[in-house]
Amino acid sequence: MPVHTSGSSQGNPGKGVGLSLALASALAFGGSGVAAKPLIEAGLDPLHVVWLRVTGAALVMLPLAVRHRALLRRRPALLAGFGLLAVAGVQACYFAALSRIPVGVALLVEYLAPALVLGWVRFVQRRPVTRAAAVGVVLAVGGLACVVEVWAGLSFDAVGLLLALGAACCQVGYFVLSDHGGDSGADAPDPLGVIAYGLLVGAVVLTVVARPWGMDWSVLAHTARMDGTPVAAWLLLAWIVLVATVVAYVTGVLSVRRLSPQVAGVVACLEAVIATVLAWVLLGEHLSAPQLVGGAVVLVGAFIAQSSTPAKGDGEPVASGGGAERELSARGTAA
Secondary structure (H helix, E strand, O other): OOOOOOOOOOOOOOHHHHHHHHHHHHHHHHOHHHHHHHHHHOOOOHHHHHHHHHHHHHHHHHHHHHHOOOHHHHOHHHHHHHHHHHHHHHHHHHHHHHOOOOHHHHHHHHOOHHHHHHHHHHHHOOOOOOHHHHHHHHHHHHHHHHHOOHHHOOOOOHHHHHHHHHHHHHHHHHHHHHHOOOOOHHHOOOHHHHHHHHHHHHHHHHHHHHOHHHOOHHHHHOEEEEOOEEEEHHHHHHHHHHHHHHHHHHHHHHHHHHOOHHHHHHHHOHHHHHHHHHHHHHHOOOOOHHHHHHHHHHHHHHHHHHHOOOOEOEOOOOOOOOOOOOOOOOOOOOO
16 A cells, blocks of 8 residues: 655654654663563463563553544544554564564564565555665665575574564554554544554454463563573563553654654664664573674665655655655564
8 A cells, every 4th residue: 555654854843852752662662572581481472471561551551542532433444453563463473483583583584674565565566666775675685694594594493583574564564554644734643542542452452362361470470580680570571561562652653753754764773783782681692793794784774775765745756657655664663
């Protein structure tokens, strides 16, 4: 589907605030994996961790859902899509991937989202993309080949990689839907209301999928080990709910509204770097030199693919030769 950008980030006095919000979101999202993995290793199923994360955040945001209840009538499709893709889909796929592959690798695979967006534009909509965008895709795919060490016979778990790719697909929906209606003026859906209902929808969907009534609740009463250091499980969960979910989504969606989605997406690429560094320091996950180089190439490719898309107000669309719509290249992530 054609995707429009919201207000231009160029010449916008709120750009500095928007960049700060995008950076805060990257920091918050980047810390989710290192807090979740010890809980998974302590005995919680990845889907149960996701359910706890989303349901806890939904309860925190419930007052805002009540305040913006008119959105149920005005934007039901937006709320359902945000809940299914940007909340339930991306979190379930990402956390399931964490149980099989390292945190940094899961996030780096997730940042193939720009390539997926451009693939949709080129092969589904059959519209040409810019040369710079194509170069970004090639770099991202080549970097991923280094990350997974294809020369070693795909040493990483194939299912884990597929789950991370699923998270990348859902990350596309996160940025597209975060910007949806942002150029509607006074009729634009309130971003906090969209997040609140998205979390509620995600919680309902994940309740059916995760079946939390079978969860081992006793894990939360004990400690989990973070690279050998015992940490209270409830403290890790509180971080995941309050910082890595509520703060992350609020700052992320607000940054998209203040910037163009592609600019916010470029800043969000830092999430992968932050998560990889935190996993290295806190979880003792060490990547080889080729994997580090590959990860850097993935991020460079994502940056080129995203920044090659003009912000709203520029004269040329990404796909020349058809339609007046301007295509955006979204983050995945964030995952």
